[in-house]
Amino acid sequence: MNDPNDPYETTETHLERLLGRALNSFDLPDATVERLGCALAHASSLHSSHHSASLHRATYRHAYLLGDGSSLVLWELVHNTGRDGTEQHELYAEESEARLAASRLPAGFPGFAGAGSAAGPGSTFEQEFGIDLDADLELLAALMAPPPAPLPPMYVPDNSADHARRVLRRAENADRPGDGTARLLRSAFAHHITQVFGRQFRVAGKDAGFTLYEHAFLLLDGTERSLWEVEHTATPDGRHMCEVYEAEEDAREAMELRARVR
Incomplete structure (x- = not known):
């Protein structure tokens, strides 16, 4: 499916929005970005998601039909680990890279209980x-x-x-x-x-x-x-x-x- 907020969004506009919001768009291979310049159509779908008390993340699959008849896929990781829980977007050319990035996300922050020292937490x-x-x-x-x-x-x-x-x-x-x-x-x-x-x-x-x-x-x-x-x-x-x-x-x-x- 395409963007649910705008089902008539053009592929060019979709790519501009996708690349513009990704924190790591500069990290995409140059050859991939060049190929996307001739994208004719696109389709986006939810690939996986995870929700817990402290972490929300989802991976989206964006598929593109290119002018030479070939196809190309981008993997978008969306998570809430930004400052104050703000939503962050990352883009990857390979599914394995998106999975690795997802595995790096924190599942929560451990507490640090004091061991009875004179200057323990709260002192x-x-x-x-x-x-x-x-x-x-x-x-x-x-x-x-x-x-x-x-x-x-x-x-x-x-x-x-x-x-x-x-x-x-x-x-x-x-x-x-x-x-x-x-x-x-x-x-x-x-x-x-x-x-x-x-x-x-x-x-x-x-x-x-x-x-x-x-x-x-x-x-x-x-x-x-x-x-x-x-x-x-x-x-x-x-x-x-x-x-x-x-x-x-x-x-x-x-x-x-x-x-x-x-």
């Missing part, structure tokens, strides 16, 4: 300075804990060089990998994504999520190279932010630093 010290000492200690301990033994990566050939380009492009940290790494990863022909760490915590009196991913790439010469991506919402306005590093220890240090920022 005058914490109320005055807005600090939850037990939560901070738990967060730092988790960030600094050694990772579990990784399973051998199962590499999948899936436009891996373009995946590496998109990971590097969305990195916002000033010390992200440079042009040398980008050139090297152009020879990637297979990759594997592993979630190494993921927790929700209270940081500076606000709920914040920290997730660490390893993007492992297999290059044409048989060597392996990894990018370590930190996703977090420990920003002043709760905005989702991505940082990318070449070493796991640098990524974990960045998460620890973000957790300490007041």
